[in-house]
Amino acid sequence: MKRHAVLWSLIVLAVVMLAPFAIVALNALKTPAQYASDGPLALPSDITFQGVIDFWDRVGFGQKLLNSFIISGSVAVLAVVVSVLNAYALGIGRIRGRSWILIAFLVANTLPQEAMVYPLYFLAKETGLYDTQLSVIIIFTIIQAAFGTYLLSSTYAGFPHELLEAARIDGANKWQTLVRIVVPISRPTLGVLFVFSFIWTWNEFFLPLVLLISNDTQTVPVALGVLQGQRLMDATMTSASALLGVIPAIAFFLIFQRTLTRGITAGAVK
Amino acid sequence: MTGVWGRSRRALAITLAAALAITGCGSGSGDDGPRTLKLWHYEGPDSAMGVAWAEAIKQFESTHPGVKVEFEEKGFEQIQKTAPMVLNSKDAPDVLEYNKGNATAGLLSRQGLLTDISEEVAKRGWDKQLSQNIQTTARYDERGVMGSGKWFGVPNYAEYVMAFYNKDMFAKQGLAVPTTIEELTAAMDKFVAAGITPLAVGGAEYPAHQIMYQLALSKADKGWVDRFQRYTGTVDFHDPAWTYGAETFADWVKKGYVSKDSAGVKAEDMGVSFMQGKHPIMITGSWWYGRLAAGIKDFQWGSFLWPGLTAGSAGNMWVVPQGSKNKDLAYDFIAITMSPQIQDKLRDAGGVPVADSGSPAASPQIKELTENFKTLSAGDRLAFYPDWPAPGYYDVQVSAVQKLITGTATPRQALDELAKPYQENLANVGK
Numbered sequence A: 001m002k003r004h005a006v007l008w009s010l011i012v013l014a015v016v017m018l019a020p021f022a023i024v025a026l027n028a029l030k031t032p033a034q035y036a037s038d039g040p041l042a043l044p045s046d047i048t049f050q051g052v053i054d055f056w057d058r059v060g061f062g063q064k065l066l067n068s069f070i071i072s073g074s075v076a077v078l079a080v081v082v083s084v085l086n087a088y089a090l091g092i093g094r095i096r097g098r099s100w101i102l103i104a105f106l107v108a109n110t111l112p113q114e115a116m117v118y119p120l121y122f123l124a125k126e127t128g129l130y131d132t133q134l135s136v137i138i139i140f141t142i143i144q145a146a147f148g149t150y151l152l153s154s155t156y157a158g159f160p161h162e163l164l165e166a167a168r169i170d171g172a173n174k175w176q177t178l179v180r181i182v183v184p185i186s187r188p189t190l191g192v193l194f195v196f197s198f199i200w201t202w203n204e205f206f207l208p209l210v211l212l213i214s215n216d217t218q219t220v221p222v223a224l225g226v227l228q229g230q231r232l233m234d235a236t237m238t239s240a241s242a243l244l245g246v247i248p249a250i251a252f253f254l255i256f257q258r259t260l261t262r263g264i265t266a267g268a269v270k
Numbered sequence B: 001m002t003g004v005w006g007r008s009r010r011a012l013a014i015t016l017a018a019a020l021a022i023t024g025c026g027s028g029s030g031d032d033g034p035r036t037l038k039l040w041h042y043e044g045p046d047s048a049m050g051v052a053w054a055e056a057i058k059q060f061e062s063t064h065p066g067v068k069v070e071f072e073e074k075g076f077e078q079i080q081k082t083a084p085m086v087l088n089s090k091d092a093p094d095v096l097e098y099n100k101g102n103a104t105a106g107l108l109s110r111q112g113l114l115t116d117i118s119e120e121v122a123k124r125g126w127d128k129q130l131s132q133n134i135q136t137t138a139r140y141d142e143r144g145v146m147g148s149g150k151w152f153g154v155p156n157y158a159e160y161v162m163a164f165y166n167k168d169m170f171a172k173q174g175l176a177v178p179t180t181i182e183e184l185t186a187a188m189d190k191f192v193a194a195g196i197t198p199l200a201v202g203g204a205e206y207p208a209h210q211i212m213y214q215l216a217l218s219k220a221d222k223g224w225v226d227r228f229q230r231y232t233g234t235v236d237f238h239d240p241a242w243t244y245g246a247e248t249f250a251d252w253v254k255k256g257y258v259s260k261d262s263a264g265v266k267a268e269d270m271g272v273s274f275m276q277g278k279h280p281i282m283i284t285g286s287w288w289y290g291r292l293a294a295g296i297k298d299f300q301w302g303s304f305l306w307p308g309l310t311a312g313s314a315g316n317m318w319v320v321p322q323g324s325k326n327k328d329l330a331y332d333f334i335a336i337t338m339s340p341q342i343q344d345k346l347r348d349a350g351g352v353p354v355a356d357s358g359s360p361a362a363s364p365q366i367k368e369l370t371e372n373f374k375t376l377s378a379g380d381r382l383a384f385y386p387d388w389p390a391p392g393y394y395d396v397q398v399s400a401v402q403k404l405i406t407g408t409a410t411p412r413q414a415l416d417e418l419a420k421p422y423q424e425n426l427a428n429v430g431k
Helices: A002-028 A032-038 A050-059 A061-092 A098-110 A113-126 A133-157 A161-169 A174-185 A187-203 A206-211 A220-227 A235-255 A257-262 B002-028 B048-063 B076-087 B102-110 B118-124 B132-138 B167-172 B181-193 B206-217 B222-230 B240-254 B260-264 B267-275 B286-295 B327-337 B340-348 B364-378 B393-406 B411-429
Strands: B035-041 B067-073 B095-098 B157-166 B281-285 B301-304 B312-314 B317-319
Touching (some): A002 A235, A032 B267, A061 A098, A061 A220, A113 A133, A133 A206, A187 A257, A206 A220, A206 B076, A235 A257, B048 B327, B076 B102, B095 B327, B118 B327, B157 B364, B240 B411, B267 B286, B327 B340, B340 B364
Parallel strands (some): B035 B095
16 A cells, blocks of 8 residues: 555656646647647647757757757866866865865855856956857866865765775875776766766856857757747747757766666775 | 066066057958858747848848848847847947847946947938837937937837737627727626626736736826836826726726736737637737737737827837947948838738838738827827836736736735835936
8 A cells, every 4th residue: 555655656746747848749749820729738630840840940959959069078078077186186185174175166066157147258258268168168167076076075085995005005106096996986976977067067058148149159058048039939839949958968868877877886895 | 676577567568469469450350351240139030020130131131242141040038138248248249139228228328338320310311210209219318218318229110009809709799899998898898798708818927017007008198108217207106097007907807807817827828818719808019910910710800009098119129239340231231121121021021110111011900000000109109118117127017916916915005016116216217
């Protein structure tokens, strides 16, 4: 009985979570005329991909996908590298004042982006990086690495000392210890960090909106914003764009699903 | 000591040299090679403006051989949020569509980010083409308040609030098109008696407070509008006009003209419910025209004007950023959009043109739309929008009128809610 209660509540939860997606998919495949006459909840009478195709052409979606991949991919790789180096010093190196450094990282992480936007805009303009993808890559590498450093530092703080000592006895220097021992063992955690950095950067809207002003440097979420009119919205095309917008994130999640579910089990002595 | 001086002098020299090199490059690139006109706007490709301006770009390219138009479609929100930053950088476009009003174009003009185009306006005769109340939103004084001073933009289309109605539903009840508020209420009574909620209203967004403003306007005059919108005198939110507006609106809810559930309805859902024939009347702006024309298949529909003053104004306008590198081309482009051909194109795609060409309209409904606008414009009856006078006023208006719909505030309380942010803002405009 109790088991069924859990099952049922999970089913209800799943339905609640999936309902918005279903409505988006429903309207994405509907003609605007049918939307106007039957409303948002009716089943599409004849399935049309015209909304999706029109949106793709209108914003040049292929280019935006590429831009988003370049930005999110670079950020994910760089953020993991920076986080590992930071966390090695903080978690295993146990440098002085590490808890203060971590607190500073956390505080920086909780700053709302709206507060940072003007300084970032000014810096980007002064360095000639305004309206370049490099500016966004640098900024998000730092933002994601701040979280990554925090996450990895606590994992590395619990890193088995026997392993580190064994490496030292075998004559490994600090660099070799990092590359040959620490990184391979914490690979699952690094994988999680990589996936999160990628997806979070992919979904970022506000800073790319401000910093990437030309259409050919923009990312997917910014492109979706093009449809937001002043007073009107095109419901079927907005749904089509939303469908296109979530597909990459879902695909990416499915590809790396195993990395994610394996969870944070780094540092276990085999 | 000398060492420090020497170092900083050298640094200064290098900086200067670099600056010279940069400016040198900048001035050289304008003369040689093909020129480009960088153009931004945020109208969808199927909207009236989108259709007309696409044609304008084509014309511009054929009359300006060797000039390439680099057009980028933007989102409304993106321009709203980033315009001050973009216009302050070297990546500013040469000409762009921008929102009119004190809080938007007025603010940018005060910050020196927009070009004063008064001279060009006089030279090209745009001031003769645009009627007096259309000019209001194109001119800003040194405080950034609209209505007088220099020209900072050229509006290319107009918009106004009207009543759209379902002709079939009117015919079924044996009703004629109302011309006074009394006739309108009589018609709505008949619908209520037949079990139909007459008004499609979206209380969660702009439609509801525009109706209340519309009601207040029926007891107001042009001086009242100027005091409220342009700060030319004291505004009393408990004067007869505002009181009539709020009380009548509350009364309309009580009598069932407006559904109590509409407090949470979005503008989009309001439009869909009208298009589905659930309500016979929708009081809203001309920006819905294109959607209705495309979406309504099952019944006959038309529009009629609100008697007296009406919410409405020039639409968004072309502005030329101070940082534009091709101002001459920008003016040429604006001139093309003001030409009779492009204005006709805009009209026949369902927009409201600002310059009259006199040629016949494509359909009777379009004729109705433009004729009604001419009536308003000639009678100086445009009264702008209720959310304009103070920053963030939109949300205040929505919430106050929502409370009238749900009955959680009396008309007096709702008006008090409107008064507070308005009076606080007066300090910002130097009153």
